[in-house]
Amino acid sequence: MAITYQGVKTLTAQLYDWSLRRIPEDTKEGLRRARQTETHPGAQRVLEIMLGSALRAEQTDRFVCSDSGVPVFQVGIGTNAKWEGDIKAAIVDGFDELVETIKPPLLKHVTNPLTNERGYKGKDMPLVSWDMISGADYLEFACQPKALGSGRWAAAETFSFPSLADIEAYVMKVVMQAGSQHCPPVIIGVGIGGSFDVAAKIASKATYRPIGSTNPEPVLAAMEERLLRAVNATGFGPMGTGGDTTALAVHVDYASGHGYTPVAVCFNCWINRRTRARLHADGSVERME
């Protein structure tokens, strides 16, 4: 048996659809914890309203945000997985079909960067990155719609032999640039090293990690803890109108590289849209989040 074109087409469209209507459990838990620890009265109320919006979206099967972003997928290909048909085309075709059928309809967010014209289709859309998973016999799809609200504030800079102090100061610089504008409390992804593209990919992948999970690298676990405290000491707060909760998590990862070290920083807004599932050869879907 093999994984089919139709299976990939259906599942990737569903993952995008699901991600728009429900915020992940770890994120709701993060918001609830923040509500308990937040000392700023206005921020406490904004956090309550956020949780209320998330609940209402679930109960009424509504989009949490009217900006459904553009579909972004990370695909993990099991090295023992077998498939038939053009699974790359399946992701494109799945999105095209979803645009025709989804209720309520999506707004036109796919933007040609050369003309700023917006529609439902465009070059290289959906945005997909591909990785291999050693020994696995399945395909794993993660979906994270990205929109201007938080996507706009991602940044990268390349250093030569930076110290940890240099790296952390840069993260704080990017946090200051975003300020009140990225729908905080955010999830911050930081990618260090590799090459320019690898650092950005690492940062983006780091945002998928569940809130509250501990980085297996002790150096990074300590960095994440102190950066989270530092970001929350800025005072931007929920929706940037003041408070102790500017980020729910800072997730850092790295790759070895040359002495030139790109540092990439990206953000997910508080709704932290994210879904993930595995597709097995027998056609079964293992929904993970």
Place this chain on the structure above:
Amino acid sequence: MTLTEYRRVTMPLSREDARSLRAGDMVLLDGEIVITAGLPTHHRILACMEKGEAPPIDLQGGSLLHLGSYSRDAEDGGLEILYMNPTTSTRFNPLMPRLIRHYGLTSVGGKGGLDSACREAMQDVGCVYFSFLGGGAPLHSAAIKAVKQVAWNDLVAHYRLVRVAVEGLGPVTVGIDAHGNSLFENIAADATARMPAILEQLARDRAGA
């Protein structure tokens, strides 16, 4: 805090109501608002202004909120909005002072705030900025009572200029008041002032790690 405890204000705001609000206040909105999430829409309004023409929806003394919506023709021949949510206001910074002054707007809004030039224009005319919850589409959409008017239908849905009747929209935070106070500028200034101490704390944490 339950919804009944929030102050309710009628939209479009009277000049007096606008001046009665203070940065940090949280309120619910009732009445009529004018919304758009489009940069091209702002350019068209400015073009109307320059030509001395009236925009298709009257803005004089009214609101212009950075909210995007999906509107379509309803089966009963009217219009319906399927969902509505704020967009980032700061990208309209260069355009807003002229619009605020020319139309004497009493409220603007969206998310993320506006800059100091906008804050000055708002103080001059008596206008406030409402910060809406991003990711609040289920709540904001439920407050819609009727779509009164949709203009510039050639634009994508969220760029159209739309007049909407709402009831209990919010709670929204007064991010910038009509007296020159901006939460956004104050918070950014505080964060900037605090940054040397934040970086020193990071250094101490690294040394202790």
